[in-house]
Amino acid sequence: MVKLAANLSLMFTHLAFLDRINAAADAGFRGVEFMFPYEFSADEIAARAARNGLEIVLFNLPAGDWERGQRGIGALPDQIDECRRGAAWALDYARRLGCRRLHLMAGKAPADPRNRRTLVDNVAFAADLFAPHGIDLLIEPINTRVDIPGYFYSTSEAALSVLSEVGRPNTKLQYDIYHMQVMEGDLARNIERLLPEIGHIQLADNPGRAEPGTGEINYTWLLPHIDALGYSGWIGCEYRPAGDTAAGLGWAEPFLNQTG
Ligand SMILES: O=C(O)C(=O)[C@@H](O)CO
Ligand SMILES: [Mg+2]
DSSP states (O other): OOOOEETTSSTTTTTTTTHHHHHHHHOOOEEEOOOOOTTHHHHHHHHHHTTTEEEEEEOOOOOOOOTTTTTBBBTGGGGGGHHHHHHHHHHHHHHHHHHOOOOOOOOOOOOHHHHEEEEEEHHHHHHHHHGGGGGGEEOOOOOOTTTTTTBBOOOOHHHHHHHHHHOTTTTEEEEHHHHHHHHHHHHHHHHHHGGGGEEEEEEBBBTTTTOOOOOSSSSSHHHHHHHHHHHHSSSOOOOOOOSSSSOOOOOGGGGGGGGO
């Protein structure tokens, strides 16, 4: 079964954050993800999700000074303490929200040995913190051509290399189909090859991180194919709606309002 999660950081953005939870449920989603919940009460988010029968499937650890242009601090040697305090904060929220996947952003940094060591040690620290609570730590290669030039890793192989060095059973790959289309393509074959390492998938169309059906990726074929490969996780809808979010969900119709 294809399980779609509404990304509340990009979808239903005409509404206040907490009201997006209701809108996602009304649109037929059974799961939601978002980037950062920290400015909101975890208990309020949890209560809203519970009232709407929604699972909270993923969010990010704190990622540094976003306004100042930081996009993660996992690989930044000068912010190790901040990264690890953030892991503890994210764990507190995840336990209150019943969320079992947390994404650690590496940040904009050259992949030199010092930064890599910092990232490996931070990922291992966070994974060990999360493991007793049944929570997986995810890392996501992000395209450096369009969205985050200078990001620490932008290919699946680079992220897998970090996961291999970390060597923790609860660390997984966050495979963002849009980023991987931009950087390496060959989506169906790579998803099949990487399936054992994938802990979460996200989608958008290319170009433009756009609504499915408006670009070059054939999700009508790809989503059932991913299901047929045996992927049983969530697929986060991390795209910029073309207009009204709900009106643009025709592409998702076969996968919404599912029971079971
Ligand atoms: O930008 C993306 O893609 C994401 O998944 C964000 O959560 C930041 O990594
Ligand atoms: Mg993503």
